[in-house]
Amino acid sequence: MPSRQAFPPSSNPRPKTSVIFLTITTFASAVILCAILYFLYYLWYSLVHRSRTSPFDSVTPLVKLQRFSYKELKSATQGFSESNSIGKGGSGTVFRGILKDGKLVAVKLLDSTSLQAEREFQNELQVLGVLRSPLIVSLFGYGVEKNKRLLVYEYMPNRSLQESLFSDSNLGLNWGRRFEIILDIARALAFLHLECDPPVIHGDVKPSNVLLDSEFRAKLSDFGLSRMKIEGEFGVDLFSQDLGKSQELWKSQDLSGNLVAIGGESETPAIGNPVESANEVDFALALQASCSSKNSRFCNNVRGLSFSAMNFYGNIGNEYDSNSKNAKGKGVSILENGGEDWNKFVNYDDELSSVDHSKELNLNAGLLPDDTMGTKQWGKDWWWKQDGSGELCSKDYIMEWIGSQICPSANPDWDEEKKCSHEKKMTDTSTRLDTFEEVNEMHLQEPGMEYHNKRFGKAESRRWNIHKTKHKKMQEWWKEEHLDELSKKNNKLNKLETKCKKRLRMPHFDLGKRFQFRTWRKSRQLNVNKGDPNMEFSFRRGWKKKNAHSVGSDMWSGDLFSRELSSTTSMRGTLCYVAPEYGGCGYLMEKADIYSLGVLILVIVSGRRPLHVLSSPMKLEKANLISWCRQLAHAGNLLELVDERMKDEYNKDQASLCINLALACLQKMPELRPDIEDIVKVLKGEMDLPSIPFEFSPSPPSKLLSRSRRKQKMNAE
Numbered sequence: 001m002p003s004r005q006a007f008p009p010s011s012n013p014r015p016k017t018s019v020i021f022l023t024i025t026t027f028a029s030a031v032i033l034c035a036i037l038y039f040l041y042y043l044w045y046s047l048v049h050r051s052r053t054s055p056f057d058s059v060t061p062l063v064k065l066q067r068f069s070y071k072e073l074k075s076a077t078q079g080f081s082e083s084n085s086i087g088k089g090g091s092g093t094v095f096r097g098i099l100k101d102g103k104l105v106a107v108k109l110l111d112s113t114s115l116q117a118e119r120e121f122q123n124e125l126q127v128l129g130v131l132r133s134p135l136i137v138s139l140f141g142y143g144v145e146k147n148k149r150l151l152v153y154e155y156m157p158n159r160s161l162q163e164s165l166f167s168d169s170n171l172g173l174n175w176g177r178r179f180e181i182i183l184d185i186a187r188a189l190a191f192l193h194l195e196c197d198p199p200v201i202h203g204d205v206k207p208s209n210v211l212l213d214s215e216f217r218a219k220l221s222d223f224g225l226s227r228m229k230i231e232g233e234f235g236v237d238l239f240s241q242d243l244g245k246s247q248e249l250w251k252s253q254d255l256s257g258n259l260v261a262i263g264g265e266s267e268t269p270a271i272g273n274p275v276e277s278a279n280e281v282d283f284a285l286a287l288q289a290s291c292s293s294k295n296s297r298f299c300n301n302v303r304g305l306s307f308s309a310m311n312f313y314g315n316i317g318n319e320y321d322s323n324s325k326n327a328k329g330k331g332v333s334i335l336e337n338g339g340e341d342w343n344k345f346v347n348y349d350d351e352l353s354s355v356d357h358s359k360e361l362n363l364n365a366g367l368l369p370d371d372t373m374g375t376k377q378w379g380k381d382w383w384w385k386q387d388g389s390g391e392l393c394s395k396d397y398i399m400e401w402i403g404s405q406i407c408p409s410a411n412p413d414w415d416e417e418k419k420c421s422h423e424k425k426m427t428d429t430s431t432r433l434d435t436f437e438e439v440n441e442m443h444l445q446e447p448g449m450e451y452h453n454k455r456f457g458k459a460e461s462r463r464w465n466i467h468k469t470k471h472k473k474m475q476e477w478w479k480e481e482h483l484d485e486l487s488k489k490n491n492k493l494n495k496l497e498t499k500c501k502k503r504l505r506m507p508h509f510d511l512g513k514r515f516q517f518r519t520w521r522k523s524r525q526l527n528v529n530k531g532d533p534n535m536e537f538s539f540r541r542g543w544k545k546k547n548a549h550s551v552g553s554d555m556w557s558g559d560l561f562s563r564e565l566s567s568t569t570s571m572r573g574t575l576c577y578v579a580p581e582y583g584g585c586g587y588l589m590e591k592a593d594i595y596s597l598g599v600l601i602l603v604i605v606s607g608r609r610p611l612h613v614l615s616s617p618m619k620l621e622k623a624n625l626i627s628w629c630r631q632l633a634h635a636g637n638l639l640e641l642v643d644e645r646m647k648d649e650y651n652k653d654q655a656s657l658c659i660n661l662a663l664a665c666l667q668k669m670p671e672l673r674p675d676i677e678d679i680v681k682v683l684k685g686e687m688d689l690p691s692i693p694f695e696f697s698p699s700p701p702s703k704l705l706s707r708s709r710r711k712q713k714m715n716a717e
């Protein structure tokens with residue numbers, strides 16, 4: 001009998017494998033769990049960390065802004081009395097006030113029903129609220145009550161540079177002061193661009209935003225259009241915002257930037273809720289509430305988006321609107337409704353009206369659940385993001401507008417002068433153009449290249465070549481533009497002559513207004529409040545009743561129209577001061593401020609507005625300060641630009657340095673404009689002015705303009 005093979009008793013290998021497998025699995029699970037936990041922790045940490053960090057933490061300690069009650073500010077300004085009114089701007093009226101402790105302040109009462117004002121209020125708090133520098137006007141505090149918004153600033157006894165420069169007496173501004181003011185403004189910009197982290201771009205550098213203290217030292221103010229430049233971004237994709245969502249939120253908008261229900265009922269909403277408690281507020285918390293959660297980064301990047309103008313174009317500039325079908329359609333329906341909805345406001349829809357500003361401004365943001373902040377974020381900040389896919393390029397529109405508005409003075413002497421010299425001028429100009437072009441060519445190829453290599457190194461030479469090509473195109477365009485401009489002016493002269501004959505008398509002041517009405521109504525078929533002589537147009541304000549008591553604006557000169565042109569705030573800056581690359585379509589970068597500084601320097605040196613058309617008989621070439629300056633530079637006669645009121649009592653070297661510096665700042669290509677650091681050094685005499693090729697035109701060719709120009713040419717033929 002075969003014996004059974006006896007196996008030695010052996011341990012079962014299966015359980016062993018299971019143990020190993022189990023161990024590995026447990027270990028792997030533990031590792032995965034740890035990784036998940038770590039990831040979650042990281043996520044939590046970064047969210048919490050980000051939402052609690054003010055962009056200015058690194059440079060400035062958190063600033064506590066005082067919260068004032070409306071009552072307090074009302075009594076400080078004697079009930080916002082007219083005698084205490086010291087100026088009116090695009091977003092509100094400024095009053096002189098004395099606080100209980102005797103401190104002299106300037107209180108800005110914002111136009112309560114305007115979203116534009118709300119946006120600027122927020123921006124002012126978020127940017128100016130955390131800036132502290134002797135070169136920047138201090139914001140002491142704010143007030144929020146129902147739909148009232150107030151900002152309390154340090155009082156600047158000599159008001160704005162606008163007033164000092166354009167007042168009749170202008171006694172205060174001798175050359176020494178003017179030069180100091182230029183230096184102060186440059187220093188202020190250096191502070192914003194270089195010392196702030198992230199850098200702050202002012203976005204609206206102009207005389208009325210430069211305030212003068214008792215010793216006529218200048219401080220920069222009005223940060224309503226400013227923005228912070230976050231994380232070294234270049235051109236944050238503004239259009240990547242959740243525009244679909246934000247556009248759903250608004251129904252449509254009237255010309256003053258207020259929402260309008262299309263064909264529907266409207267009402268005046270309260271923008272926020274009164275907050276009873278807490279006299280002093282840690283504004284970082286408001287900042288936190290406003291810029292929290294996942295959208296916080298973008299929140300700061302989309303400051304300078306002017307809502308009103310964009311939709312204004314959307315509404316009226318139908319032929320220019322290639323993208324914003326919605327805006328167009330809505331605009332048309334508003335107009336079709338008879339345009340009467342303009343004065344009715346439906347500022348917030350349900351989601352918007354649910355925004356609790358008391359939380360935002362009063363509060364302990366830490367108590368707000370994150371998701372609440374996240375979702376409300378869009379509601380709260382939606383108007384920042386309106387400049388999206390539907391945005392029109394305002395520049396083209398503005399340029400055409402200027403073109404349509406520039407008309408010679410009604411002064412008959414001047415007309416005569418123009419008529420007589422016009423033919424001669426045509427020939428003169430062609431000669432000048434040739435020479436001009438030659439000089440430009442020389443500048444571009446020789447010193448320009450040298451300067452560029454020196455400054456940016458050879459690695460950049462490819463880019464430079466692209467620039468050169470662009471320059472060439474620009475030159476060609478300029479030539480076309482210039483000739484075209486002259487023939488346009490000629491046409492206008494003829495038209496004006498006919499009109500003069502018809503009307504016999506053409507009141508000086510009415511000209512601008514009349515032209516505005518005519519042009520806007522005719523070309524855009526706007527149904528505006530017909531013929532109200534007190535209406536004026538502003539890109540920032542839309543149509544607005546002129547305030548007879550406005551100190552800071554029109555009263556300083558008779559040339560209403562000229563004043564308006566040179567200080568009309570456009571989408572994200574002020575017409576004539578806004579950099580050409582920025583005109584509402586581009587990204588706001590430091591070099592845009594440099595461009596505005598260039599215009600401002602010329603204005604300070606010359607005591608003229610950038611566009612000065614109607615005030616007195618003058619040669620047409622002087623009307624546009626920048627092109628006149630370029631012509632003088634070409635003729636080697638820069639000092640002719642200096643304010644005649646100073647007679648010979650100015651420092652010629654300094655004046656010529658300033659004008660040259662301004663021309664450098666006014667270069668078309670932002671990269672070629674000097675940095676603010678260099679500008680300050682040049683002004684202080686610590687550095688020579690680099691030789692820079694001067695460009696020609698402040699505006700590049702645009703499809704639209706060339707199209708209209710082509711049409712004009714065809715018609716002429």
Ligand SMILES: Nc1ncnc2c1ncn2[C@@H]1O[C@H](COP(=O)(O)OP(=O)(O)OP(=O)(O)O)[C@@H](O)[C@H]1O
Binds near residue numbers: 092153156159208569
């Ligand atoms: N802190 C201040 N101290 C003294 N005067 C001031 C102060 N702030 C403003 N003003 C005066 O009020 C005027 C209006 O200022 P505001 O900032 O409202 O508008 P603006 O800059 O003239 O125009 P916009 O707001 O359209 O750019 C100024 O021109 C200035 O005369």
